[in-house]
Amino acid sequence: MVMKRRTAIIAALSIAAAVVLILWKPTVLIYGLQAAGLYAAVAIPMGLVLGIVHIVNLAHGEFMMVAAYAAYFGCKALGMDPLLAIIPTAIVTAVFGWVIFQLTIRRALKAPELNQLILTFGLAIAFTQTINLIFTSQTYKIPLDYVSASMDIGDLTFGVWSFVFVAVAIIFAYGVKFFLTKTMTGKAAVAVGQNPRGAAIVGIDVYRTYGLVFALALALVGAMGALFLTKSAIFPSVGSPFTMKSFCLIAMAGIGNIPGILGASVLLGVSENFLRAFRPTRDWAEIVFFVLIIAVILARSLKGRKS
Amino acid sequence: MLKIQNLDCGYGRMKVIDAVNFEVGAESVGLFGPNGAGKSTLIAAVMGMVRPWKGSIELDGKRIEGAETHVIARMGVALVPQERELFPGMSVQDNLILGAAYIPHAKDHTSDQMEQVFSLFPILKERRTQYAGTMSGGQQRMLAIGRALMSKPRLLILDEPSLGLQPSIVAEVFEVLKALKSTVSILVTEQNVRESLRAIDRGYVLENGRIVLEDSAEGLKTNPHVIKSYLGL
Numbered sequence: 001m002v003m004k005r006r007t008a009i010i011a012a013l014s015i016a017a018a019v020v021l022i023l024w025k026p027t028v029l030i031y032g033l034q035a036a037g038l039y040a041a042v043a044i045p046m047g048l049v050l051g052i053v054h055i056v057n058l059a060h061g062e063f064m065m066v067a068a069y070a071a072y073f074g075c076k077a078l079g080m081d082p083l084l085a086i087i088p089t090a091i092v093t094a095v096f097g098w099v100i101f102q103l104t105i106r107r108a109l110k111a112p113e114l115n116q117l118i119l120t121f122g123l124a125i126a127f128t129q130t131i132n133l134i135f136t137s138q139t140y141k142i143p144l145d146y147v148s149a150s151m152d153i154g155d156l157t158f159g160v161w162s163f164v165f166v167a168v169a170i171i172f173a174y175g176v177k178f179f180l181t182k183t184m185t186g187k188a189a190v191a192v193g194q195n196p197r198g199a200a201i202v203g204i205d206v207y208r209t210y211g212l213v214f215a216l217a218l219a220l221v222g223a224m225g226a227l228f229l230t231k232s233a234i235f236p237s238v239g240s241p242f243t244m245k246s247f248c249l250i251a252m253a254g255i256g257n258i259p260g261i262l263g264a265s266v267l268l269g270v271s272e273n274f275l276r277a278f279r280p281t282r283d284w285a286e287i288v289f290f291v292l293i294i295a296v297i298l299a300r301s302l303k304g305r306k307s
Numbered sequence: 308m309l310k311i312q313n314l315d316c317g318y319g320r321m322k323v324i325d326a327v328n329f330e331v332g333a334e335s336v337g338l339f340g341p342n343g344a345g346k347s348t349l350i351a352a353v354m355g356m357v358r359p360w361k362g363s364i365e366l367d368g369k370r371i372e373g374a375e376t377h378v379i380a381r382m383g384v385a386l387v388p389q390e391r392e393l394f395p396g397m398s399v400q401d402n403l404i405l406g407a408a409y410i411p412h413a414k415d416h417t418s419d420q421m422e423q424v425f426s427l428f429p430i431l432k433e434r435r436t437q438y439a440g441t442m443s444g445g446q447q448r449m450l451a452i453g454r455a456l457m458s459k460p461r462l463l464i465l466d467e468p469s470l471g472l473q474p475s476i477v478a479e480v481f482e483v484l485k486a487l488k489s490t491v492s493i494l495v496t497e498q499n500v501r502e503s504l505r506a507i508d509r510g511y512v513l514e515n516g517r518i519v520l521e522d523s524a525e526g527l528k529t530n531p532h533v534i535k536s537y538l539g540l
Contacts, residue, residue: 184408187397187401187404187405187408188405188408188409190394190396190397191397191405194394194395194396194397195392195393195394195395197356197388197392198388198391198392198393198394199377199394199405200356200375200376200380201354201376201377201385201386201388201392202380202406202408202409202410202454202458203377203380203381203408203409203410203458204377204405204409205375205377205409206377256396
């Protein structure tokens with residue numbers, strides 16, 4: 001009952017905020033949602049890895065950056081649209097992720113958490129610097145017509161392409177949820193995430209499951225890499241803000257709460273765009289996620305102390 | 308079924324199991340001993356959770372020492388661990404389904420097995436949609452036994468099944484073990500020697516990592532050492 005009342009209050013407040021924003025600053029809501037879609041779609045695979053393999057992958061955004069480079073040069077070589085590259089990039093990235101997992105992360109699974117963080121942080125630096133060495137810090141972009149598609153409502157004009165990220169985020173969230181709750185492989189993955197010893201004694205190959213989940217997450221990251229390329233220029237450090245923001249969103253949603261990432265992303269995306277809408281606060285947008293994560297952790301620890 | 312010969316194992320430099328010979332045939336075998344004697348370590352070695360230093364572990368003539376846990380589970384060895392090791396955030400039903408899903412000889416008989424488990428433990432049927440982690444200790448123990456039975460095991464290993472349970476549930480658990488005796492080989496470690504002597508055919512006493520005694524249930528009941536140290540008479 002308490003949960004239901006709280007959910008109702010949150011829903012009512014969100015609807016009120018949305019109505020106010022639509023009447024006052026509609027672009028904040030529109031671009032906020034678009035940004036939220038992108039953040040959520042990138043964060044969901046990281047949440048999947050954290051929830052089941054229990055690894056904080058600090059190279060998460062960098063994997064997406066590598067995937068975007070692969071998609072870029074694949075598209076250039078074949079004269080292909082990045083949208084057609086989504087599935088091939090997903091497959092290539094999944095294989096790449098699986099190999100990296102077997103070579104490095106797998107060996108650190110029993111190590112202390114700090115060692116795991118250092119390992120994935122090292123991977124992030126290695127990816128960024130390798131791309132930097134090969135392709136320099138120059139930016140690459142594929143110009144596409146459909147990306148600048150816009151829509152008019154009254155005297156309001158806004159770009160609509162980025163709504164594709166919202167769609168992808170919803171597909172990812174419910175696709176992952178479906179996989180984890182309705183398929184036997186997914187249930188086994190959840191079992192491994194909840195109790196690896198228990199999973200092994202019922203005959204589940206725990207390390208194989210970790211590798212599979214990591215590869216699956218990297219397939220989603222790869223798809224996002226190709227999709228990201230439609231909209232943005234890429235450069236070696238383009239992925240790192242996504243690592244931090246994804247981690248922030250997962251912490252806000254709570255580990256294991258994949259659909260919760262959607263809500264957290266809307267909060268982050270709309271807040272950022274709200275600050276961007278006013279000249280004096282424009283530059284603060286980039287630190288919103290720090291403020292949010294501090295607020296959430298503070299609220300959780302206060303609640304924890306009360307109960 | 309299970310044959311352990313001259314087994315040494317331990318953690319780091321500390322030897323916990325010392326030259327143990329041990330056998331389970333088509334029977335129900337008890338493994339007794341005080342806290343820290345090495346009972347759980349011996350079971351961990353059988354399940355591939357601890358790597359033996361020396362000696363052999365055979366399952367139906369196949370060497371399994373050093374094999375991975377999931378491989379041993381798929382060969383038909385089911386464990387009911389002391390800590391239960393359930394999937395707390397999954398329903399009772401899903402816990403049971405996962406007990407069979409990855410065992411080649413059991414996965415096609417999931418619904419039959421589940422009916423059988425429900426008839427042994429009706430409370431699990433009542434609670435089948437409840438999260439495992441929200442149940443009482445006794446119910447979780449029953450679920451752990453049920454999950455193990457889902458795999459149609461040839462060897463069922465129970466590590467301290469009565470630990471921390473109220474007497475009525477202990478009696479229920481041992482009734483179930485007695486009922487299962489005819490269909491599956493059982494290895495059970497216990498500190499509650501009195502109750503378990505009723506459910507077993509034969510037993511070993513393990514002290515300081517060594518087998519100090521081996522006898523039939525009747526023989527153990529009248530053995531002066533067992534009476535003094537374990538039955539408290």
